[in-house]
Amino acid sequence: MTTCFFCTNQGGNVLYNCELYRIVLVDDANYLGYLRVVLNQHRKELTDLSITDNLSMYAAVIKCEQILRQLFQPEKINLASFGNMTPHVHWHVIPRFINDRHFPNPTWGEVTNLDYAPSSALLLAQQNLIQEFQSLFLA
Amino acid sequence: MTTCFFCTNQGGNVLYNCELYRIVLVDDANYLGYLRVVLNQHRKELTDLSITDNLSMYAAVIKCEQILRQLFQPEKINLASFGNMTPHVHWHVIPRFINDRHFPNPTWGEVTNLDYAPSSALLLAQQNLIQEFQSLFLA
Numbered sequence: 001m002t003t004c005f006f007c008t009n010q011g012g013n014v015l016y017n018c019e020l021y022r023i024v025l026v027d028d029a030n031y032l033g034y035l036r037v038v039l040n041q042h043r044k045e046l047t048d049l050s051i052t053d054n055l056s057m058y059a060a061v062i063k064c065e066q067i068l069r070q071l072f073q074p075e076k077i078n079l080a081s082f083g084n085m086t087p088h089v090h091w092h093v094i095p096r097f098i099n100d101r102h103f104p105n106p107t108w109g110e111v112t113n114l115d116y117a118p119s120s121a122l123l124l125a126q127q128n129l130i131q132e133f134q135s136l137f138l139a
Numbered sequence: 140m141t142t143c144f145f146c147t148n149q150g151g152n153v154l155y156n157c158e159l160y161r162i163v164l165v166d167d168a169n170y171l172g173y174l175r176v177v178l179n180q181h182r183k184e185l186t187d188l189s190i191t192d193n194l195s196m197y198a199a200v201i202k203c204e205q206i207l208r209q210l211f212q213p214e215k216i217n218l219a220s221f222g223n224m225t226p227h228v229h230w231h232v233i234p235r236f237i238n239d240r241h242f243p244n245p246t247w248g249e250v251t252n253l254d255y256a257p258s259s260a261l262l263l264a265q266q267n268l269i270q271e272f273q274s275l276f277l278a
Contacts, residue, residue: 045216047204058197065186076226077184080219084235084243087215096223104223106247 006038006088015133020056023064023137025130030101031094032118032126033072035064039089046081046089057091060137064093067136071125078106097122145177145227154272159195162203162276164269169240170233171257171265172211174203178228185220185228196230199276203232206275210264217245236261 005011012024012035019040026034037060039049046054065077074095081091094107101116102109144150151163158179165173176199178188185193204216213234220230233246240255241248 045204045208046218047201047208047216051201054201055194055197058194062186062190062193065184069184069186076221076223077186078219078221078223079185080217080221080245082215082217082219082245084215084217084245106219106221106223106245108245109247 004042004088005086006090007042011036011038011090013130015130016137020053021060023060023133025126025133030116030118031107032122033068033074033095033129035068035093037061037064037091037093043089044083044087049089057089061091061093063137067129067133068093068095070136071129071132072122075103080106143181143227144225145229146181150175150177150229152269154269155276159192160199162199162272164265164272169255169257170246171261172207172213172234172268174207174232176200176203176230176232182228183222183226188228196228200230200232202276206268206272207232207234209275210268210271211261214242219245 010024012026014022014024016023021040022038024036024038026036028034037057043049061079068077072095075098076096078094078096096103099113099116101111101113103112105112149163151165153161153163155162160179161177163175163177165175167173176196182188200218207216211234214237215235217233217235235242238252238255240250240252242251244251
């Protein structure tokens, strides 16, 4: 348990925290607005959770998608729950843009645009995300 | 619309179909048990669906995870909804095994085990999945 990354690290800048999960902003210069919804207990699979907790996590993921669409107006939202390396339930919620570093591949795939740098509009959206996330999430 | 892959192709062997979505077995020799839950209408993002439809899709994904864990006993389940190339709502549900073709990477990542071939136990599990999916899904 003590060697699990998400049991010993927040995994990013905590924007929201409740008993069941935390929502963190991942520090990734290529992917502004990259959120993770991390379970606040060590479980391997989503189906190891009760239906209630599983759906509560998913509702948080969907709320993150809504907020990211509103603030970042991305080309696409990418959702994933893998955990092959860190088998502790967590969701990735990633706003994607045409010509971003891996587009149209998943961010785990081949780099397609090595020179990509987020625009100033995205930097501003990230500032707004940090400032407004909690109120938008609870709205 | 007519150029959308999932509007013009089932996307795999249909194991279950209802008004909202279909569940297909993807034809991938490296990834037996690879299921997709595909929306039966053209929408880009999960948050373009009503909450009811969104949660119904997710409930199907979770049921797929349960069935795959039961039949395949995988090391990990991977869930993802990307749609960068095919912006038509669909979920990937992939049973993963230590030393499979990309483990521990996502299946969209770098190949780690070029010579991987699924075991005879997994071939049998896939036969059972095809035969029993509908009854397990509706149980």
